[in-house]
Amino acid sequence: MTPVIEVAGLWTQFGDHIVHKDLNLTVMSGEVVSLVGGSGSGKTTLMRQILGLERPARGTVKVFGIPLQGSSMQMLLKIRKRWGVLFQEGALYSALSVFDNIALPLRELRAFDEDFVHDMVMLKLDMVDIERRHAAKMPADLSGGMIKRIALARALVLEPELVFLDEPTAGLDPDRSESFVKLIQSLHQKLSLTVIMVTHDLDTLVSLSDKIAVLAEQKLIVYGTLREAIAVKHPFILNFFLGERGLRALSAVGASVKLKDAN
Amino acid sequence: MTASMQPAPAQAILDPDVKEDRSGDGAPVVALSGAWDIRALESRARILKARLISAGAGRNWDLSRIQRLDHIGALLIWQAWGKRRPAGLALAPQHEVFFANLDAATGTLPVVPFDRLRLVRALGAATLLALEHLLGLVQLLGQILIDSLALLRHPLHGPWREISASVFRVGTQALGITALVGFLIGVVLSYLSAEQLKAFGANIFIINLLGMGIIRELGPVIAAVLVAGRSGSAITAQLGVMRVTEELDALSVMGIPHTVRLILPKIVALAIAMPLLILWTSGIALIGGALAASAQLGISVNSFMTGLPGAVPVVNLWLAMGKGVVFGALIALVACHFGLRVQPNTESLGIGTTNSVVTSITAVIIADAVFAVIFSDVGISLS
Numbered sequence: 001m002t003p004v005i006e007v008a009g010l011w012t013q014f015g016d017h018i019v020h021k022d023l024n025l026t027v028m029s030g031e032v033v034s035l036v037g038g039s040g041s042g043k044t045t046l047m048r049q050i051l052g053l054e055r056p057a058r059g060t061v062k063v064f065g066i067p068l069q070g071s072s073m074q075m076l077l078k079i080r081k082r083w084g085v086l087f088q089e090g091a092l093y094s095a096l097s098v099f100d101n102i103a104l105p106l107r108e109l110r111a112f113d114e115d116f117v118h119d120m121v122m123l124k125l126d127m128v129d130i131e132r133r134h135a136a137k138m139p140a141d142l143s144g145g146m147i148k149r150i151a152l153a154r155a156l157v158l159e160p161e162l163v164f165l166d167e168p169t170a171g172l173d174p175d176r177s178e179s180f181v182k183l184i185q186s187l188h189q190k191l192s193l194t195v196i197m198v199t200h201d202l203d204t205l206v207s208l209s210d211k212i213a214v215l216a217e218q219k220l221i222v223y224g225t226l227r228e229a230i231a232v233k234h235p236f237i238l239n240f241f242l243g244e245r246g247l248r249a250l251s252a253v254g255a256s257v258k259l260k261d262a263n
Numbered sequence: 264m265t266a267s268m269q270p271a272p273a274q275a276i277l278d279p280d281v282k283e284d285r286s287g288d289g290a291p292v293v294a295l296s297g298a299w300d301i302r303a304l305e306s307r308a309r310i311l312k313a314r315l316i317s318a319g320a321g322r323n324w325d326l327s328r329i330q331r332l333d334h335i336g337a338l339l340i341w342q343a344w345g346k347r348r349p350a351g352l353a354l355a356p357q358h359e360v361f362f363a364n365l366d367a368a369t370g371t372l373p374v375v376p377f378d379r380l381r382l383v384r385a386l387g388a389a390t391l392l393a394l395e396h397l398l399g400l401v402q403l404l405g406q407i408l409i410d411s412l413a414l415l416r417h418p419l420h421g422p423w424r425e426i427s428a429s430v431f432r433v434g435t436q437a438l439g440i441t442a443l444v445g446f447l448i449g450v451v452l453s454y455l456s457a458e459q460l461k462a463f464g465a466n467i468f469i470i471n472l473l474g475m476g477i478i479r480e481l482g483p484v485i486a487a488v489l490v491a492g493r494s495g496s497a498i499t500a501q502l503g504v505m506r507v508t509e510e511l512d513a514l515s516v517m518g519i520p521h522t523v524r525l526i527l528p529k530i531v532a533l534a535i536a537m538p539l540l541i542l543w544t545s546g547i548a549l550i551g552g553a554l555a556a557s558a559q560l561g562i563s564v565n566s567f568m569t570g571l572p573g574a575v576p577v578v579n580l581w582l583a584m585g586k587g588v589v590f591g592a593l594i595a596l597v598a599c600h601f602g603l604r605v606q607p608n609t610e611s612l613g614i615g616t617t618n619s620v621v622t623s624i625t626a627v628i629i630a631d632a633v634f635a636v637i638f639s640d641v642g643i644s645l646s
Binding site: 081094095116190191 | 305
């Protein structure tokens with residue numbers, strides 16, 4: 001297995017405020033990695049660093065073995081075609097219809113005719129369980145859950161190898177978030193994606209992650225399986241996983257945790 | 264869930280290729296090989312699609328030598344098949360998943376029927392929209408009056424800090440741009456008039472011409488157009504973004520009427536700042552005009568200024584200030600009206616801001632015409 005993401009010695013600084021101090025993270029191909037941490041611990045900032053939306057003060061970020069800093073525009077463009085991002089609020093283009101939102105990345109390639117684009121959009125809509133009568137609607141007319149699923153369809157339309165999910169289940173009702181988790185799970189199995197996810201939702205975390213990266217004190221305090229993460233004695237981990245809510249979520253999937261342990 | 268294992272590539276990944284072949288029993292077979300994923304197809308999709316179609320439907324297909332496949336490749340092949348699975352097909356089991364739900368991709372979007380009465384409908388819709396805007400403006404004005412009456416009973420609860428902040432933003436911060444534009448207009452006007460007046464030997468009338476023109480008409484209109492572009496758009500955009508981010512709803516549920524907190528301060532502030540800005544713009548324009556006149560016609564700045572009170576009756580100044588109050592309130596009212604109508608999407612914000620500026624400038628010009636008609640015999644000395 002090859003590393004898809006390599007973050008080495010990363011420092012992020014906004015003015016005097018240090019967000020990340022000498023942070024290291026390596027994600028292998030096919031893994032599902034969850035970033036967790038308290039509010040303001042720099043989870044989303046780390047994801048933005050990996051996406052090249054922020055500049056590191058020090059250190060390097062490599063994606064698919066290509067460093068984000070100092071690479072040519074063509075190289076960066078190649079990386080950007082190989083990943084898909086689901087933003088927290090969906091970030092659908094509000095001026096475009098659902099259909100055009102999903103079709104946009106395909107049309108930008110200028111490689112496919114309109115018939116192909118149409119069929120591909122329909123296929124992706126079906127994949128995320130959106131009925132085609134919604135295709136002509138504008139994002140403002142949709143519910144939060146539908147926006148998330150359509151944004152996922154847009155993120156997946158170029159068949160990415162790497163998918164970023166920022167709070168994929170935040171703002172969804174339990175039923176919807178359950179089905180969203182199932183959807184991501186099945187897509188991960190079918191398409192053998194590498195997934196990086198920021199989440200606060202313990203159920204999502206426990207049922208999806210292969211590995212958990214816990215951010216606190218400006219670095220990763222743990223990077224490993226759920227069992228390894230729980231074993232670390234740190235106030236954040238005690239609160240997050242072994243608090244009342246955490247224990248409930250863990251006990252609900254107790255069987256699978258044991259299964260993971262056996263592996 | 265364990266990490267899914269990807270088969271390690273045993274050999275080099277080849278480019279996608281289409282070959283017409285014969286199978287063991289001599290039947291013609293279309294054999295595909297290489298990588299059929301987006302990375303490989305991006306540059307050659309059209310060529311490969313043409314080759315797939317020319318290879319012909321109804322034959323046997325051998326897809327077992329495809330090294331990589333994704334939905335893009337599968338859909339391309341599926342379309343070449345005429346969106347049906349062919350009878351004779353050899354497919355690697357791990358690629359089966361990409362063909363599993365391709366049926367979902369077929370079918371078409373509902374087509375919108377052509378509307379013969381399109382133009383008539385558009386005209387009707389535009390008329391109704393204009394009436395709706397008018398009604399909305401009147402309603403907004405009424406709401407503000409009602410809310411400010413309530414304010415009279417509790418004057419200490421008034422949004423005084425907001426008004427003061429708005430006066431600074433729309434007034435003080437606009438001093439620079441209004442001065443620059445006013446000065447240049449004054450200079451240009453003076454130069455152009457000087458040529459004509461010199462021809463008639465009527466040099467001294469430059470004072471009357473510039474004085475009346477700038478103080479009564481140009482100063483107020485130029486200042487109002489600048490403020491409409493500068494502050495009107497800002498007000499619309501601010502209220503529009505507050506609509507998008509649900510801040511307006513947050514105010515409503517706290518029981519804070521946004522007319523009092525947001526709109527009234529802007530209208531009052533513009534009604535205060537606009538006459539002052541007009542005074543400022545006209546003053547600077549006159550200075551520019553006087554400087555140009557002294558250069559062109561030899562009328563000293565000093566005699567220009569001393570001649571001004573005789574040429575322009577002081578009532579014109581009051582008229583300009585009155586226009587300022589009306590223009591300021593109009594600009595703020597129109598800007599707030601369009602800001603409150605913004606829908607929660609980015610395109611609507613752009614349209615709303617454009618409409619706001621265009622409408623407020625038009626409203627200012629119309630109001631100016633009304634002023635000109637009503638006060639046609641006020642302040643024009645024919646001595």
